[in-house]
Amino acid sequence: MISATKDIRNVVFLGHSGSGKTTFIETMLFESGSIPRRGSIEAHNTISDFTDLEHERENTIYSHLMQVKWHNNKINVLDTPGFDDFIGEVVSSLKVSDTALVLLNATSGVEVGTEIIWEYVQNYHTPALFVINQMDHLKADFDATLEQAKNRFGNNSISIQFRRKIQ
Ligand SMILES: Nc1nc2c(ncn2[C@@H]2O[C@H](COP(=O)(O)OP(=O)(O)OP(=O)(O)O)[C@@H](O)[C@H]2O)c(=O)[nH]1
Numbered sequence: 217m218i219s220a221t222k223d224i225r226n227v228v229f230l231g232h233s234g235s236g237k238t239t240f241i242e243t244m245l246f247e248s249g250s251i252p253r254r255g256s257i258e259a260h261n262t263i264s265d266f267t268d269l270e271h272e273r274e275n276t277i278y279s280h281l282m283q284v285k286w287h288n289n290k291i292n293v294l295d296t297p298g299f300d301d302f303i304g305e306v307v308s309s310l311k312v313s314d315t316a317l318v319l320l321n322a323t324s325g326v327e328v329g330t331e332i333i334w335e336y337v338q339n340y341h342t343p344a345l346f347v348i349n350q351m352d353h354l355k356a357d358f359d360a361t362l363e364q365a366k367n368r369f370g371n372n373s374i375s376i377q378f379r380r381k382i383q
């Protein structure tokens with residue numbers, strides 16, 4: 217896929233371990249038609265977490281680069297580990313990204329991993345969007361999670377999109 221520079225986006229996915237980064241990216245790949253079936257963490261068949269060690273632990277350990285084509289844009293997507301043991305992978309990915317997508321788990325809100333990652337996002341002055349994820353859980357609370365984000369990260373955290381899938 218050859219794209220003009222103006223049509224390329226470099227996005228890094230960040231968030232506490234288990235917030236759903238790898239699963240979210242797998243869904244992006246599927247919904248954009250890049251892959252014909254959506255893998256899962258439990259089935260050990262996601263595009264991102266492909267190493268034996270990642271299958272064994274069911275966590276991302278290395279940064280992985282993937283590409284999503286959406287309309288006329290090529291989105292370079294970087295998945296990163298949520299565990300701070302592997303923070304070096306986060307730092308190197310932040311350095312080459314234009315935008316950060318910080319995932320918050322709607323059942324647990326701002327977690328310790330989110331706080332650690334936020335320090336790096338600020339240090340690198342990377343524009344960031346929060347995604348309140350895992351909204352299908354019974355205990356998911358969008359408003360409480362947004363409120364936590366505002367309290368912790370400031371009133372610049374405004375809601376720009378809310379989408380609920382009606383079953
Ligand atoms: N119900 C539900 N489960 C989800 C969702 N997203 C992820 N999961 C599950 O949550 C667990 C963690 O998902 P991952 O995609 O591995 O999370 P991660 O942020 O990549 O985790 P690390 O790689 O450890 O940083 C897995 O068991 C997923 O199946 C979601 O939107 N809804």
Ligand SMILES: [Mg+2]
Nearest residue numbers: 237238275276
């Ligand atoms: Mg992951």
